[in-house]
Amino acid sequence: MAPFPQPICPSRRSPHYVLLLLLLALLLSSCNVHHRLVLAEAPPSPEWSALLAWKSSLRRHGPLLDSWTSSSNATHPAAPCSTWYGVTCSQWGGQGAGGRRLVVVTAIRLHSRSKSRSDDEPGEASVGAGLVGTLEALDFAALPWLMHLNLRGNVLYGAIPPSIGTLSKLASLDLSLNQLSGELPPSLANLSRLAELDLSFNHITGELFPGFFGNGSSMLVKLRLRHNNITGKIPSEVAHLKRLHLLDLGENQIKGGIPQEMGHLEALRRLSLQNNNLTGPIPASIGSLTKLKALDLSTNQLSKDLPLSLANLSLLVELDLSNNFQLTGELHPQFFTNWTRLVTFTIQWNQITGRIPAEVRYSRSLVTLDIGANNLTGVVPTSLGSLSSLEKASVARNKLYGPLPPSLGNLTSLKIFYADNNYITGRIPLEMGKLANLV
Ligand SMILES: *[C@@H]1O[C@H](CO)[C@@H](O)[C@H](O)[C@H]1NC(C)=O
Ligand SMILES: *[C@@H]1O[C@H](CO)[C@@H](O)[C@H](O)[C@H]1NC(C)=O
Ligand SMILES: *[C@@H]1O[C@H](CO)[C@@H](O)[C@H](O)[C@H]1NC(C)=O
Ligand SMILES: *[C@@H]1O[C@H](CO)[C@@H](O)[C@H](O)[C@H]1NC(C)=O
Ligand SMILES: *[C@@H]1O[C@H](CO)[C@@H](O)[C@H](O)[C@H]1NC(C)=O
Ligand SMILES: *[C@@H]1O[C@H](CO)[C@@H](O)[C@H](O)[C@H]1NC(C)=O
Ligand SMILES: *[C@@H]1O[C@H](CO)[C@@H](O)[C@H](O)[C@H]1NC(C)=O
Ligand SMILES: *[C@@H]1O[C@H](CO)[C@@H](O)[C@H](O)[C@H]1NC(C)=O
Ligand SMILES: *[C@@H]1O[C@H](CO)[C@@H](O)[C@H](O)[C@H]1NC(C)=O
Numbered sequence: 001m002a003p004f005p006q007p008i009c010p011s012r013r014s015p016h017y018v019l020l021l022l023l024l025a026l027l028l029s030s031c032n033v034h035h036r037l038v039l040a041e042a043p044p045s046p047e048w049s050a051l052l053a054w055k056s057s058l059r060r061h062g063p064l065l066d067s068w069t070s071s072s073n074a075t076h077p078a079a080p081c082s083t084w085y086g087v088t089c090s091q092w093g094g095q096g097a098g099g100r101r102l103v104v105v106t107a108i109r110l111h112s113r114s115k116s117r118s119d120d121e122p123g124e125a126s127v128g129a130g131l132v133g134t135l136e137a138l139d140f141a142a143l144p145w146l147m148h149l150n151l152r153g154n155v156l157y158g159a160i161p162p163s164i165g166t167l168s169k170l171a172s173l174d175l176s177l178n179q180l181s182g183e184l185p186p187s188l189a190n191l192s193r194l195a196e197l198d199l200s201f202n203h204i205t206g207e208l209f210p211g212f213f214g215n216g217s218s219m220l221v222k223l224r225l226r227h228n229n230i231t232g233k234i235p236s237e238v239a240h241l242k243r244l245h246l247l248d249l250g251e252n253q254i255k256g257g258i259p260q261e262m263g264h265l266e267a268l269r270r271l272s273l274q275n276n277n278l279t280g281p282i283p284a285s286i287g288s289l290t291k292l293k294a295l296d297l298s299t300n301q302l303s304k305d306l307p308l309s310l311a312n313l314s315l316l317v318e319l320d321l322s323n324n325f326q327l328t329g330e331l332h333p334q335f336f337t338n339w340t341r342l343v344t345f346t347i348q349w350n351q352i353t354g355r356i357p358a359e360v361r362y363s364r365s366l367v368t369l370d371i372g373a374n375n376l377t378g379v380v381p382t383s384l385g386s387l388s389s390l391e392k393a394s395v396a397r398n399k400l401y402g403p404l405p406p407s408l409g410n411l412t413s414l415k416i417f418y419a420d421n422n423y424i425t426g427r428i429p430l431e432m433g434k435l436a437n438l439v
Contacts, residue, residue, distance in 0.1 A: 062129050065085060088105070104145035110131060140161065162186070173198070213235065220243060228251075246270045266291065271292060286307065306352070314338045319344065371395055401425065
């Protein structure tokens, strides 16, 4: 492991500590001044000229980038590390500390500022660095110390250059919410320190090639490729990403099955594969992802029976299996006895058969429950009335019969309740009239 940039102040661990105490004290006291001189006097390093060349290649940029200038005079020395917007430097004290390479660029952050980054939604369009242009003219090879690159929310178009693979120290790369096109460069696999990669909301095409997932030594914790035009299948090599907490491949055109090897991603907290063209069953191995809090497989063409192993996912908070049209099987009572933290469960527009189990009451945190548009039979269980947090519920478009249970009148948080298109008889229970919020 190569050393990280560190301060260039002399070390207190010097063997001549005692003898040189006086000199050392002198050096330490002048250390800050010395740094400032280095920053001010440093010649335009290849890093800074690379950044200036890229800046001049841009079709447009916001006023913040006006701070990127090489001109200097007595009152305003050119000092990219302290005056350039979005550029962070570190002092480097490794080999050649006596040389010129004392200050290196370790982070570039030119993302748009949106008030909040709600987990996956694009931020409100807001003016940040306002970059319009390509990455072609950015000489990545001149930025060997870069650890963080964040250009989220600009108007960058064209391809992601293969030379990005030279950023061997890169730990996070965020190019989301741009207009990037072309395929994923294979050289991304060379970014062996990468922990977070976000390319979502672009126009990236091509397939997820097996090498993309590395050889098992990947450091990736978060991988977001949502809302692109990625095609092909999910390679079984996805299982190499042992440290992955978050995988978002939603809103692409990925087809084929969910690989059974996905069950090896045991660190996963969030798995989002929604709005693709996935077919075949939900593999039983998904039950091994016991840390999973959110699972979204909605709007695909998944089929076959729900695996009982889904009951193993006892930390689930959000589960969306809706709009697959072909999922069959039953809502096993064990699902609900184990899903005690579930807040959202949606499985509408499938072909789920059997009854609504009375055990649904164990998922006592449920706020949204949509089991509409399936083939459910039997009656609406009385126990549904004990889900005191429930705000939205639908059992519509099934084959349910009998009267609705009076216990539904106890659901004081309920705002929306659909039960239409069933064989439900009798009237709306009188008790439901007490629900002030019901629409
Ligand atoms: C010195 O440089 C700064 C920044 O480039 C500029 O704003 C300022 O006008 C310059 N001052 C003189 C005296 O040239
Ligand atoms: C990855 O790096 C190695 C060594 O630096 C190089 O030989 C190889 O071509 C790179 N792979 C890609 C896909 O860029
Ligand atoms: C895996 O790939 C990384 C980066 O490409 C490389 O540094 C490492 O040596 C490889 N490990 C094995 C076991 O092949
Ligand atoms: C994907 O491709 C289709 C057809 O070319 C296009 O209409 C659509 O906008 C693309 N989507 C994205 C996210 O690039
Ligand atoms: C994916 O499914 C959608 C809707 O079913 C369809 O329009 C589209 O052509 C499919 N794409 C691919 C690549 O199969
Ligand atoms: C349930 O999770 C455990 C790990 O906690 C795993 O060993 C087991 O295989 C899982 N069972 C099923 C049915 O997936
Ligand atoms: C319910 O969860 C427990 C762990 O919390 C697990 O041991 C058990 O197998 C799960 N039940 C089913 C049917 O998967
Ligand atoms: C669900 O109902 C539809 C129409 O009512 C029927 O065509 C379909 O075969 C049923 N599916 C299952 C799994 O029972
Ligand atoms: C509904 O609340 C009433 C009291 O308001 C209680 O007697 C009844 O058992 C409750 N029903 C259910 C199903 O929780």
